[in-house]
Amino acid sequence: MKKFFALLLALVMSLSLVACGGGDDATTDDTTDDATNEETGGETTNDYKISVVLKTLSSEYWGYVKAGCDAAAAELGVEVSVVGPGAESDIEGQVAQIEQQIGAGCDAIICAPNDAGAAANALQAALDQGIPVLSVDTDVGIEGQTTFVGTSNVDAAYEGGKWAIGQAGDGAKAVIIYGQEGDNTSNMRREGYQKACDEAGVEVLAALSGQNTTDGATKTMEDMLSAHPGEIDIVLCHNDDTAIGAMNACKNAGVSDVIIVGFDGNASAVDLILAGDLIKATVAQQPYEMGYQAVEAAVEVLNGGTVESVINAPVEVVTAENGQAYLDNLASMQG
Incomplete structure (x- = not known):
């Protein structure tokens, strides 16, 4: 019915334009625009x-x-x-x-x-x-x-750092595995992690690049474990690939009492969290x-x-408590 009245209105307008000396082309353009908006709810396609x-x-x-x-x-x-x-x-x-x-x-x-x-x-x-x-x-x-x-990578990493420190308790010591040297995102995440540690009085034993890769982070974590045997309680990572690399190095060294925090909220990392592995949280972007x-x-x-x-x-810290709900939401977005 609504479409009928729209067409009736267009007809009346066209007659009015003819009476005033208007051309048929203007009438056709107006009618096409109305039909497009009616069918798409105001959204029009284009060739951008x-x-x-x-x-x-x-x-x-x-x-x-x-x-x-x-x-x-x-x-x-x-x-x-x-x-x-x-x-x-x-x-x-x-x-x-x-x-x-x-x-x-x-x-x-x-x-x-x-x-x-x-x-x-x-x-x-x-x-x-x-x-x-x-x-x-x-x-x-x-x-x-x-x-x-x-x-806000600083704020997001800060939240991940605070969560890990809360889990580790007093006297905890941390290391940071940041990303590519000179990368702005890496710098900001490192800043956020460092801020959380500084506010809580947590000593950061070392901060080294993991090159944004699992293999790179594995090597970096191996070096950290060698330099600080038995001292590392928290590992704060640039992304989830880095966290997996840190986890692999810890397992290879027989280290099981560390809290590893990733960043990105990848499903593969959340699966490890839900399985009770060494990765305990990931800072999930969207x-x-x-x-x-x-x-x-x-x-x-x-x-x-x-x-x-x-x-x-927005971001959220994904842990074993909310991990399944997070995965369900991720699956729904992918269709």
Whole structure:
């Protein structure tokens, strides 16, 4: 019935336009717009091309970010290309991908930089062409950037550190395995962990890079265990791959009385937590939501709208108590 009245109104308007000397073309355009809004609830599809350059596509976490980007593309009716180098350490490879995406032509570009400075230099070409630049997960921080969609890594790591310290009790000593040297996200997570330890009077015996990989973290943890035998109570890790590496090193050394905290909320890490393994918690970001929100923000800007300069994504500390509920929610987001 509603559609009938809309069509009747359009007919009346067309007759009115004819009487006033208006053309049939204007009438046809108005009717098409009304039908489109009626069928899609106000959302219209378009041919925007949005490029997304992530840190890598070879990890579970970044797969969730990509899934969110893809879901937004399907629901908002835009074309989204998601790429990433083989490893987060491949700074030059990511820069090349940024340049390729801009050169191929895109209406907006979203980036999670492996190195903010290197990425900013490459993304400047997009800004020079009037192409919106957005950051996701890790802030590029380039002047003229549209928005940053992500987590406060300092605050998130701080919460993970506080939880671990609460479990370990008085007199605990910790180590920090951070990520890639010079990476801004790594620096912020390390800062958050350190802040939690400093406030609680927990001594940080060492802070070393695990290179963002399981193998790298295994070697780093082996070195820490050798340097501080029997002293380490808490291991605060840059991501879940790092936490798994630390766990492997502890098991190989016969160490079982440590609390390992990961970061990212990967399902593989939560499974280990629920199984009662050495990883006791992971600081869970919402990578799916971040990917979705980043594409959504790009579309909003391309449609002439505005977005906040920072779009915050919440976090939670996932433990054995809430791990299953977290996994169930993760599964529902993936469909």
